[in-house]
Amino acid sequence: MEYLPLFFNLKNRPVLLIGGGEVGLRKARLLIRAGAQVQLVSHEVHPELEELLAASQGKLVANDYHKNQLENVVLVVAATDDEAVNQQVNADCVARNLPVNVVDNPALCSFIVPAIVDRSPVVIGISSSGKAPVLARLLRAKLESIIPTRYSDLGQLAARFRDAVKTRFSDINLRRKFWETAFQGSVAERVFNGQMPEAEKLLQQQLENSDTSQPVGEVYLVGAGPGDPELLTFKALRLMQQADVVLYDRLVSAEVLDLCRRDAELIYVGKKRDKHAVPQPDINRLLVEKALAGQRVVRLKGGDPFVFGRGGEELEELKAAGVAFQVVPGITAANACSAYAGIPLTHRDYAQSVKLITGQLKNRTSDLNFAEMVAPNQTLVFYMGLHTLDLIVAGLLDKGKPASTPIALVSQGSTPQQEVLTGTLEDIVAKQAATQLPAPAIIIVGEVVALHDKLAWFNTQENTKESREEKIAC
Known part of the structure; x- marks a missing residue:
């Protein structure tokens, strides 16, 4: 490991940014998002950067760089195309033990800025140690696509309950188990569906009844698409990978099934003309039984569950039994x-x-x-x-x-x-x-x-x- 990943708390703290062009604008956006008070050194200032400074209580301190500008700042970013200035900034910061980043010049950096996936309070940094920044950005794009933006809401919900959970469970292992259940179960699903009041109420109930409550199960009716695993939705993939039990049809391809959680119980309930592995009433009964036992159940159907998939019949049974459910559409065969x-x-x-x-x-x-x-x-x-x-x-x-x-x-x-x-x-x-x-x-x-x-x-x-x-x- 060439760099130790660290996260700076820059809220309301002064940061010196040298360079006011396009590159400086990109760095200023990031610094201001982190709450920093940006002090800018530049002869010319990008119009948008000028607006950002005004809106965030930042300021233009000088046209030319001088080492005296390093007084009282906690971090320095040089975003100029002047090699002499960049080298001087590095030397002055090293002499003062100030963290310094010279953009696109790892040799002059005491820290580097990673590619970032922002789901605040959850933040993920991806670094190639300055050797392959495009690769780091590509990895960030992959993570952006598979981590729902509502993880931010889930993190904020956890922050609001953190002290209450710590008070309720003095044992760290019990706290971890409680949060694992919340983050992988019905509470998280409410958050991902934008049902924040319901999620908060459910989390409060689980906290209050933690000694006596049974695990809460749920059924996810998931459209597996026509066979190509790349046609799955992100939501379908996420639920498949956290399921305890998967009931799957004949039309679900092996490649799609292989994406389910490795230790999930897989139950084949496929139907062929005049040959049903499991009759429909028994499928309905299995869904209800597994969910009432506290398990997360994925009912995986080829295509879309509501297009000739008998999904409506299964949901009627779940509704009658009081089982919570979700429907995830799939790309239908047509x-x-x-x-x-x-x-x-x-x-x-x-x-x-x-x-x-x-x-x-x-x-x-x-x-x-x-x-x-x-x-x-x-x-x-x-x-x-x-x-x-x-x-x-x-x-x-x-x-x-x-x-x-x-x-x-x-x-x-x-x-x-x-x-x-x-x-x-x-x-x-x-x-x-x-x-x-x-x-x-x-x-x-x-x-x-x-x-x-x-x-x-x-x-x-x-x-x-x-x-x-x-x-x-x-």
């Missing part, structure tokens, strides 16, 4: 598969509406209202219809849909195994009989399918799995 296949669901020239249709009804029939599906300028997307493709095609033709209407089958969409078969209502059944694309697959019907050859980027029916793997390897 959106992902059409996008990966280069088939826009709407297009100004071809389709102004979209219908999402299940190819299998509750009574296991396909008694669909085809009359409302034959209107022009719309896109039809059938879920779970591969096994009834001939019935779907026959129903559309019977109600007057032209035989020349383009149609596409997208199998295992968004995964490396994705395959697309295109044709028309007239020939698609024969093509599928010869090709035998596997389920799961969606069926897209409409003029927008004609754009597939032009817009497809993921792969096409001519791209075999072998050729895809070869391209990826290259």
Whole structure:
């Protein structure tokens, strides 16, 4: 470790900033956010920096640098392009044991400023010891994307309760256990959802009932998307990584499942046509039982839980049992598969509406209202219809849909195994009989399918799995 990470308390303390250009402006913003009183040395001052100084009770002390300006300051930042000035500032600060940073010159720095993720009171600094600042900024961007901004609210809530918790628990291990429960459970989830009064009330209740209260469980109904793990939302990933129990469907890909917490209990409850690993009433019962036992339960569903995912049925059971729950939307198959296949669901020239249709009804029939599906300028997307493709095609033709209407089958969409078969209502059944694309697959019907050859980027029916793997390897 080349540098010891430290955090300076600069609130209402004088800091000398030398240089008033663009670089000086960036450093001034940071210093002022930390509460410093900036004293600026510069011949020219950026207009925005001038406004910042006025608003923060900072001041312009001189045009030229002189070592006397170091009196009574606690920290110095040199942001000039004058090498002689920078070296002099360094020498004068070293002689006085003053912390000094010369921007973009690690050799003249006694401290360096890291890339910062600010979730005050939680602050994260990322440093490359001045050797790879761009890499540090890239890492900061990664952390920014996975740490919700409301961690700031969670930290402030903890600060308000810190003394009360310390009074309640004299043992440090008990205090740690209490905070771990709060930071990873229902209190934190209320905060992340912007429910601060509810979070504060719940934390107070947990503190008051800490001797007798049972763990509070919750169910998270999470859309896992169509298969590509990079299509998960940040919220979905966060909940998956803190779950005690995960109930997952057949359509949840192995890559997505691998992102769940390593020691979570994984329960397969997938459904296949005419073969259910766990019947729906038993799934509902499991969700309730696990939550009432104080566990955090993720119900992981392929696609979106509210699009042919029976999420509404499960929430009705949870509501009746008094179990707290959240719903995290996922990218549904219609959106992902059409996008990966280069088939826009709407297009100004071809389709102004979209219908999402299940190819299998509750009574296991396909008694669909085809009359409302034959209107022009719309896109039809059938879920779970591969096994009834001939019935779907026959129903559309019977109600007057032209035989020349383009149609596409997208199998295992968004995964490396994705395959697309295109044709028309007239020939698609024969093509599928010869090709035998596997389920799961969606069926897209409409003029927008004609754009597939032009817009497809993921792969096409001519791209075999072998050729895809070869391209990826290259």
